[in-house]
Amino acid sequence: MKKQIIKKALLISIVILAAGLSFYQLTKVNRQKTSNQVSKIQIVAGENFWGSLVSQIGGNKVNVTTIVSDPNADPHEYETNSIDARAIANANYVILNGAGYDSWGNKLLSGSPNNTRRVLIVAKLLNKVNGNNPHFWYDPTYVNQVILKMESDLINLRPNDKSYFQNQYKQLQISLNVYQNQITNIKKHYTGVTVATTENIFNYLANATGLNLVSPSTFTQAVAEGNDPPTSSIIEFRNQLTHGQVKLLVYNQQTVTPLTDSIKQLAIKQQIPIVGITEIIQPTGTRFQDWMNRQVTSIKNALAVGAVPNGN
Numbered sequence: 001m002k003k004q005i006i007k008k009a010l011l012i013s014i015v016i017l018a019a020g021l022s023f024y025q026l027t028k029v030n031r032q033k034t035s036n037q038v039s040k041i042q043i044v045a046g047e048n049f050w051g052s053l054v055s056q057i058g059g060n061k062v063n064v065t066t067i068v069s070d071p072n073a074d075p076h077e078y079e080t081n082s083i084d085a086r087a088i089a090n091a092n093y094v095i096l097n098g099a100g101y102d103s104w105g106n107k108l109l110s111g112s113p114n115n116t117r118r119v120l121i122v123a124k125l126l127n128k129v130n131g132n133n134p135h136f137w138y139d140p141t142y143v144n145q146v147i148l149k150m151e152s153d154l155i156n157l158r159p160n161d162k163s164y165f166q167n168q169y170k171q172l173q174i175s176l177n178v179y180q181n182q183i184t185n186i187k188k189h190y191t192g193v194t195v196a197t198t199e200n201i202f203n204y205l206a207n208a209t210g211l212n213l214v215s216p217s218t219f220t221q222a223v224a225e226g227n228d229p230p231t232s233s234i235i236e237f238r239n240q241l242t243h244g245q246v247k248l249l250v251y252n253q254q255t256v257t258p259l260t261d262s263i264k265q266l267a268i269k270q271q272i273p274i275v276g277i278t279e280i281i282q283p284t285g286t287r288f289q290d291w292m293n294r295q296v297t298s299i300k301n302a303l304a305v306g307a308v309p310n311g312n
Contacts, residue, residue, distance in 0.1 A: 004041060014263070014305075015292050018125070019094065020154060021300070026119055037101075040060075040061060040062055040063045041058060041061060041062045041063070041088055041092050041093060041152070041158060042063055042065075042091050042092045042093070042159055042284065043055075043062050043063065043064045043065065043091060043092065043093045043094070043095070044064075044065045044067065044088055044091040044094045044095070044312065045065070045067070045089045045094075045095045046067055046068060046094075046095060046096040046097055046101075046102040046105045046240045047065050047066065047067070047068045047069075047075055047097060047101075047280065048066045048068065048069040048281045048284065049137045049280070049281055049288050050095045050096070050097065050137070051064050051065075051066035051069075051289050052151065052281060052286075052287055052288040053143070053147055053172070054093075054095060054150045055152075055167065055280060056168065056171075056175075056287070056288075057064050057144070057150050057151055057154060057165060057168045057169050057172055058127075058148065058154055058165070058168070058276070059164065059168045061154075061158060061161050061162035061163075061164060061165070062155075065087045065091075067080070067084050067087070067102075067105070068102070068206070068280065069280060069281070069306075070268070070280070070284075071254065071278060071280050071282045071283075071284070071286050072254075073280070074104055074254065074255075074279075075097070075101055075279065075280070076101060076102075078102070078104055079104070080101070080104050080107070080108055080187050084108060085108055085111060085112065085212070085246070088105075088108040088109060088111075088112055088145070089111075089112035091117060092116075092118065092157055093117070093118045093119075093120070093153060094109065094117060094118070094119045094120070094123070094181060095119075095120045095150070096119070096120070096121050096122070096133060097121075097122050097123065097130065097136065097137075098109075098121040098122050098123025098124060098128065098134070099123035099128045099130055099131075099133075099134035099136075100130040100131070100134060101123075101134035101202060109262045118157060120146075120149060120150065120153060122136055122142075122146055123136070123287055124264065125145065125146065125149055126142055126145065126146075132184065133200050133203055133204065133224075134173075135200065135201045135203070135204060136204070137277070137292075138201065138202070138203075138204040138205040138208075138298050139204035139205070139207070139208060140176075140179075140180045140183055140208055141208070142204070143174075143176065144176070147169065147172060147173070147176075148169075151165055151166065151169040151261070171233065171258070172241070172289075175287075175289050176289050178289060178293055179289055179292045179293035179297075181246075181294050181299060182293065182296045183205070183208050183209050183296055183298070186209040186210070186211070186296070186299065186300050186303065187209050189303075189309040190209070190210065190211060191210035191211070192210065192211075192212050193211055193212060193247050193248070193303060194209045194211075194212045194214050194245055194246055195212065195213055195214070195246060195247060195248040195249070196213070196214055196237070196240060196241070196246045196248070196249050196250070196267075197213060197215050197220055197249070197250040197251070197252070198215075198219075198220065198223060198249070198251050198260040198263055198264070198272035199220050199223045199224050199252040199253055199255050199260070200220040200221055200223075200224045201241075201252050201253075201255075201279060202277065203220070203298075204252040205296075206250075209299070211248075214240055214245060214246065215237055215240065216229075216233035216236050217238075218230050218232075218233040219234065219237050221232035222248070223252075223255055223257070223259070223260060226255075228257060228259075234259070236264060236267060238263070241266050241267055241270050241272060242266070244268060244270075246267070246272055246277065247272070247273070247303070247306040248272065248273050248274075248302050248303055248306050249263070249264065249267040249272050249274045249275075250274075250275050250276075250277060250297070250299070251264050251274055251275065251276045251277070252276075252277060252278070252279070253278050254277040254279045254280065255279075256298055273302035273303075273305050273306040274302070275295070275299050275302050277295050278295075284298070
């Protein structure tokens with residue numbers, strides 16, 4: 001009888017000890033997960049193109065939350081929610097585009113003042129103001145300026161990880177060179193070729209590639225702002241397409257209206273090559289440079305069909 005009692009007591013002790021060890025291990029794992037999460041720099045990016053770039057510099061030292069990543073959402077008209085507000089409030093580093101593109105982000109910042117939080121407004125870095133074309137990520141020079149600032153900010157936030165951020169930055173530079181070299185190649189062979197666009201999202205890239213953007217600025221600006229273009233600009237645009245002036249039409253797939261669609265259909269009728277580009281990285285999860293390289297390559301291929309190289 002005593003032996004049975006001792007065996008039961010021993011068995012109970014073993015079970016209790018095993019349960020205790022399991023609980024300890026689980027608690028330890030959860031504590032480590034929490035510690036790792038807290039130790040990372042908490043970053044909020046207004047849009048996924050800036051979020052992609054800073055996440056590549058930050059690597060495993062950062063946790064990046066992107067507010068606008070839905071390809072069907074218009075960043076200009078995005079409506080924030082409590083989740084966005086909480087993310088901003090808890091962030092160590094916030095990156096916004098600025099120039100009126102994501103003014104909702106300024107309201108979130110004002111709603112949660114924090115003197116220790118670092119904020120990068122890309123427009124301010126580039127000396128741009130409201131009313132300027134806000135599509136800065138389509139200019140390779142601007143992109144290079146922004147990632148340099150991101151590296152500097154991350155080093156200031158976490159000096160002990162300086163060498164890590166510097167190495168990540170170098171790797172990103174190398175990766176960005178792929179699409180930026182494509183831009184240089186287009187400029188070499190197609191400088192001065194006349195092209196058009198339905199919206200001013202393409203302006204910076206047109207300048208970088210040396211293409212001659214002839215679509216009426218009053219038309220593209222109005223479309224970008226969600227307004228009706230002047231009738232005279234519509235007539236001018238249609239004449240450009242029908243009179244053989246345009247060798248390529250770049251079409252913003254995220255600001256489709258009956259008017260821009262009619263411009264697209266007219267270009268198709270005139271057998272003008274068309275390339276669609278987007279404001280937000282598509283598909284979601286794609287790296288910035290891969291998304292941009294795909295679009296630049298499409299432009300290069302379309303020019304090869306619709307334009308004659310200049311011989312350089």
